[in-house]
Amino acid sequence: MRYLLSMISVWIGFSGVSFAESYMIDPSHTEVGFTVTHMVISDVRGQFNSFSGSFDFDSKNGKLEKVEAKIETSSIDTNEEKRDKHLRSADFFDVEKFPQMIFKSDKVEYQNAKPTKIHGTLTLHGKTNPVVLEVHHRGPIQDPWGMTRIGFEAKTQIKRKDYDMTWNKQMDKGGLVVGEEVEIQIRGEATAKK
Numbered sequence: 001m002r003y004l005l006s007m008i009s010v011w012i013g014f015s016g017v018s019f020a021e022s023y024m025i026d027p028s029h030t031e032v033g034f035t036v037t038h039m040v041i042s043d044v045r046g047q048f049n050s051f052s053g054s055f056d057f058d059s060k061n062g063k064l065e066k067v068e069a070k071i072e073t074s075s076i077d078t079n080e081e082k083r084d085k086h087l088r089s090a091d092f093f094d095v096e097k098f099p100q101m102i103f104k105s106d107k108v109e110y111q112n113a114k115p116t117k118i119h120g121t122l123t124l125h126g127k128t129n130p131v132v133l134e135v136h137h138r139g140p141i142q143d144p145w146g147m148t149r150i151g152f153e154a155k156t157q158i159k160r161k162d163y164d165m166t167w168n169k170q171m172d173k174g175g176l177v178v179g180e181e182v183e184i185q186i187r188g189e190a191t192a193k194k
Contacts (some may be wrong), residue, residue: 002144004048004085004104005169018164019044019058019059019060020056020057020058020065020166021056021058021059021148021192021193022056022090022192023053023055023056023057023070023190023191023193024052024053024190024191025051025052025053025054025188025189025194026188026190026191026192027050027051027187027190029053029188030183030186030187030188030189030190031047031185031187031188032047032048032071032185032186033046033053034046034048034182034183034184034185035076035182035183035184035185036049036178036179036181036182036183037178044078045078046077046078046079046084046087047077048071048072048075048076048077049076049077050071050072050074050075051070051071051072052069052070053067053069053070053103053190054061054067054068054166054190055068055105055190057150060112062110062113062115063108063114063115064108065105065108065117067104067120068102068103068104068105068107069102069103069109069186070102070132071084071099071100071101071102072099072100073088073093073095074095074100076088078091080093080191081133085137092165093125094125095166097126098124098125099157101122101123101124101125101166102104102122102123103121103122103123103131103133104121105118105119105120105165106119106120106121107119107120107164112136112146115135115137116132116134116135117131117132117134119131119132120132120133120156122158124158124163124165125164125165126163126164127162127164129158129162131156131158133154133155133186135152135153135154135155135187136151136152136153137150137152138150138151140192146176147192148189149190149191149192150189151188151189152186152187152188152190153185153186153187154185154186154187155183155184155185155186156163156179156183156184157181157183157184158182158183158184159180159181159182160178160182161179161180
């Protein structure tokens, strides 16, 4: 009887163990982009070329946790050097003073045992605010080199003024040069740590 109780206790303890694997974002297969309205009539798209990130994921039950990402603000790239120089200045990202933007998760929502929303905080330009990432993932799969790999997409919207990034100019016929809302899109892959 004692042996049976002992085995049940071990099984209960074992069933609560997480089988999550730790993943690292693969920068060679990932894009961190953004879109913002320009002069009311069009959108400007850009990206950040230097970033890192990680998360824990249990493919057996779909549990996602410990999502973190760091983006180097000086790596901003809108395919226009003069504009990028302005964006790196104190009018916008002030990259000398604030070299990184950092996301950290604190809660994940699920639907049909799949993560759909990641709640967390985004620290940017010296300010930290709550954000929610809408997420979709595919995988995991084994690639031809024996790596476990997941594909993912995530997006959110932020307001520039929430991060004290308020530079703008009023146009003659109304409207602002730079939109107040910015959409952030992340698409890519991550590999499990060996």
